[in-house]
Amino acid sequence: MIKVLRARIFQKYRTIKFPKTVPQLPERYLGIPKINQDECKHDCAECIEVCPVGAISKISGIIDLDLGKCIFCGKCSGACSGDAIVFSKDYRMAVTDRSSLCISEKIVLRRAETLNKEMLRIFKRSLRLRQVSAGGCNACEADVNVLGTVGWDLDRFGIKFVASPRHADGLLVTGSVTKNMRKALLKAYEAVPEPKIVIAVGSCALSGGLFISHDETGNGVDTIIPVDLYIPGCPPHPLTILDGLLRILGRC
Amino acid sequence: MKESSLIIKYNKSNPTSKVPLLGEDVFRKKVLEMTRGGGRVNSFFSAENDNEDLVLYLIISYDARGETHALSMKVENKAFKSLTNEDTQFHLFEREIYEQSGIRPLGHPWLKPVRFPGGNAGEMDFFKIEGREIHEVAVGPIHAGIIEPGHFRFQCHGETVYHLETSHGYQHRGIEKKLTGGPYRDTVYKMGVIAGDSTVAHSTAYAQIMEAFTRTAIPARAQAVRAIALELERCANHIGDIGALSGDIGYLSTSAYCGRIRGDFLNMSALLCGNRFSRGLVLPGGVGADIDDDIREQLAARLEAGKKDFLSAASLLWETPSVLARFDSTGIISAESAERIKMVGPAARACGIERDVRRDHPSGYYHLSYIPVSTSEMGDVSSRAYVRWLEVQESIKFIEKLLAELPVGDSGRETGTNLKPDSITVSLIEGWRGELCHTALTDGTGRFRRYKIVDPSFHNWLGLALAMRGGQISDFPVCNKSFNLSYCGFDL
Numbered sequence: 001m002i003k004v005l006r007a008r009i010f011q012k013y014r015t016i017k018f019p020k021t022v023p024q025l026p027e028r029y030l031g032i033p034k035i036n037q038d039e040c041k042h043d044c045a046e047c048i049e050v051c052p053v054g055a056i057s058k059i060s061g062i063i064d065l066d067l068g069k070c071i072f073c074g075k076c077s078g079a080c081s082g083d084a085i086v087f088s089k090d091y092r093m094a095v096t097d098r099s100s101l102c103i104s105e106k107i108v109l110r111r112a113e114t115l116n117k118e119m120l121r122i123f124k125r126s127l128r129l130r131q132v133s134a135g136g137c138n139a140c141e142a143d144v145n146v147l148g149t150v151g152w153d154l155d156r157f158g159i160k161f162v163a164s165p166r167h168a169d170g171l172l173v174t175g176s177v178t179k180n181m182r183k184a185l186l187k188a189y190e191a192v193p194e195p196k197i198v199i200a201v202g203s204c205a206l207s208g209g210l211f212i213s214h215d216e217t218g219n220g221v222d223t224i225i226p227v228d229l230y231i232p233g234c235p236p237h238p239l240t241i242l243d244g245l246l247r248i249l250g251r252c
Numbered sequence: 253m254k255e256s257s258l259i260i261k262y263n264k265s266n267p268t269s270k271v272p273l274l275g276e277d278v279f280r281k282k283v284l285e286m287t288r289g290g291g292r293v294n295s296f297f298s299a300e301n302d303n304e305d306l307v308l309y310l311i312i313s314y315d316a317r318g319e320t321h322a323l324s325m326k327v328e329n330k331a332f333k334s335l336t337n338e339d340t341q342f343h344l345f346e347r348e349i350y351e352q353s354g355i356r357p358l359g360h361p362w363l364k365p366v367r368f369p370g371g372n373a374g375e376m377d378f379f380k381i382e383g384r385e386i387h388e389v390a391v392g393p394i395h396a397g398i399i400e401p402g403h404f405r406f407q408c409h410g411e412t413v414y415h416l417e418t419s420h421g422y423q424h425r426g427i428e429k430k431l432t433g434g435p436y437r438d439t440v441y442k443m444g445v446i447a448g449d450s451t452v453a454h455s456t457a458y459a460q461i462m463e464a465f466t467r468t469a470i471p472a473r474a475q476a477v478r479a480i481a482l483e484l485e486r487c488a489n490h491i492g493d494i495g496a497l498s499g500d501i502g503y504l505s506t507s508a509y510c511g512r513i514r515g516d517f518l519n520m521s522a523l524l525c526g527n528r529f530s531r532g533l534v535l536p537g538g539v540g541a542d543i544d545d546d547i548r549e550q551l552a553a554r555l556e557a558g559k560k561d562f563l564s565a566a567s568l569l570w571e572t573p574s575v576l577a578r579f580d581s582t583g584i585i586s587a588e589s590a591e592r593i594k595m596v597g598p599a600a601r602a603c604g605i606e607r608d609v610r611r612d613h614p615s616g617y618y619h620l621s622y623i624p625v626s627t628s629e630m631g632d633v634s635s636r637a638y639v640r641w642l643e644v645q646e647s648i649k650f651i652e653k654l655l656a657e658l659p660v661g662d663s664g665r666e667t668g669t670n671l672k673p674d675s676i677t678v679s680l681i682e683g684w685r686g687e688l689c690h691t692a693l694t695d696g697t698g699r700f701r702r703y704k705i706v707d708p709s710f711h712n713w714l715g716l717a718l719a720m721r722g723g724q725i726s727d728f729p730v731c732n733k734s735f736n737l738s739y740c741g742f743d744l
Contacts, residue, residue: 028526052438131398137448149511163396179371216426
């Protein structure tokens with residue numbers, strides 16, 4: 001017993017103070033990219049050609065980047081001879097409107113808005129979610145799971161993952177939705193009582209990500225059920241996920 | 253006399269024509285001779301050659317001698333005599349061959365689907381025990397926790413499990429099929445998400461394939477960075493598992509601490525490359541991020557702190573009788589069964605089987621630096637937890653050593669995609685779950701004719717099923733976690 005107590009003292013109190021203070025992100029972390037149109041050569045397509053997921057397009061010379069597809073590999077930034085695409089360390093990129101993830105120099109990302117008044121009244125202090133992995137690679141799942149550890153302590157915000165969709169207020173879905181999971185996802189969605197919300201986490205869940213146009217998967221969650229919150233990344237940093245969750249609850 | 257198998261060496265590719273193409277009878281005789289002589293099947297799959305003839309390729313290793321062999325067989329009439337009845341290790345490979353190519357292994361005991369391409373996962377006949385007091389428990393595809401989908405079917409009498417059948421495919425994304433004709437610009441990133449918790453392992457296996465095909469030598473420094481990243485990945489996952497195992501038996505101290513410490517190790521990976529799962533770190537030809545002096549210092553300091561935290565948190569397990577009472581003798585798989593189905597990784601080592609690719613078939617930095625093989629004896633949950641406990645400590649020591657002796661040099665250059673045509677190469681890596689095997693065949697233009705991936709989970713799911721036999725159904729969560737196999741790695 002004395003050893004248990006000694007370990008308890010040694011392990012200290014480790015819960016982060018977020019959202020009051022933001023923990024430091026790694027030096028090499030890639031967050032929301034910033035687009036500097038002036039740096040872009042008109043007839044150059046280097047960034048488009050290196051992008052592994054086809055997230056970049058140029059329409060009459062204007063760079064458009066879809067963060068719903070982006071896996072944040074940083075290839076585009078490296079391929080550009082100028083500084084047309086520079087990744088910032090801004091992790092706050094969850095959105096409520098899928099189209100807000102398509103950014104250019106002029107169109108900046110519009111962060112997630114709070115739920116409507118009625119939903120907020122019901123969910124603000126108590127949100128129960130059922131997680132469904134539908135083709136996720138276990139990285140998004142792992143970084144959702146991490147929110148439950150003492151370091152993040154998701155429960156202090158009244159958000160909790162539950163075992164049954166019938167006990168849940170919504171689904172948090174990862175993965176591009178494989179053909180083999182389509183039915184199970186729909187059943188889980190139907191089992192959640194109204195009003196309900198759906199949160200899609202990770203580039204696969206947002207657009208199909210690295211599996212766009214694979215025969216065996218769909219192209220993301222919103223092709224099957226309506227999505228209320230989109231959290232980009234491959235996988236998103238736990239801060240990005242938590243920020244998104246708190247934002248729709250008006251707590252961030 | 254012409255050799256009937258070709259020895260494949262690390263970082264070398266061979267012309268596919270050098271792989272002996274045998275007739276069915278000779279192949280069968282040779283293969284069974286090899287398996288009886290201690291050969292372990294790493295990979296067994298079908299491919300088409302230029303004339304659209306179907307060929308079966310077998311990759312088989314002798315661990316004690318550190319040799320990997322390749323041989324092949326020409327398929328006549330889309331069928332061959334199943335090898336499963338002679339040696340159990342073929343059973344799943346043959347089911348997979350049938351599902352992927354339609355080549356029928358005649359006489360296979362039960363030719364069930366493996367991944368259900370097309371969307372009808374779970375629609376199959378399960379093994380059933382008949383009897384009025386027998387009941388069946390179906391779990392999944394969606395499970396209670398934040399975990400990937402899969403289906404488990406238990407045959408029980410009271411609490412006792414007589415049989416567990418696992419049925420997969422829910423995570424099937426069709427990765428292998430999409431690799432054909434590559435490498436493409438997204439291939440390396442796809443490798444990173446085969447099993448997202450084993451990004452370094454799968455990316456390294458792929459990188460080695462590319463390096464063999466392009467005859468690219470990798471700077472020692474890049475190899476050291478890869479080895480550090482692979483061991484960090486092992487630490488993070490093992491620590492997470494030890495925590496989760498504690499959680500499953502309600503011992504919350506270790507569970508709470510290890511959950512957080514796991515995050516610290518993921519953050520060490522993020523320190524290297526910006527991503528907690530090391531995405532984009534291992535690239536064909538080298539690594540995407542170097543360890544400069546500043547990072548080296550920070551990493552060493554964080555590793556030291558992580559080590560202390562881990563030792564404090566996990567050592568509690570071995571001193572707490574209530575933990576040991578739940579871990580000991582739960583979910584036993586005998587060494588004999590584990591050997592029969594050729595289990596890999598910590599699950600095999602927990603049965604006393606000394607099998608570790610890092611020692612038996614070393615590649616990269618493991619050629620230069622030795623990492624001891626950790627084993628335990630009992631084959632129960634306790635042993636599987638204990639092997640992880642030992643391995644984390646060995647991995648930390650290994651990383652410390654590498655950081656101290658980090659070779660000078662650069663992080664390498666991209667290999668490009670000019671691959672040797674009509675060739676074959678194999679890459680074996682010890683991921684944290686065990687051996688993963690990538691085999692690639694190129695066509696006449698130097699594109700992938702076939703890219704075959706075997707994740708360690710492919711070898712081990714049957715092990716979990718066998719470990720449950722005679723156990724209590726309520727022990728399933730802790731047994732399952734003690735294996736912690738990949739669903740998507742199996743389903744690809």
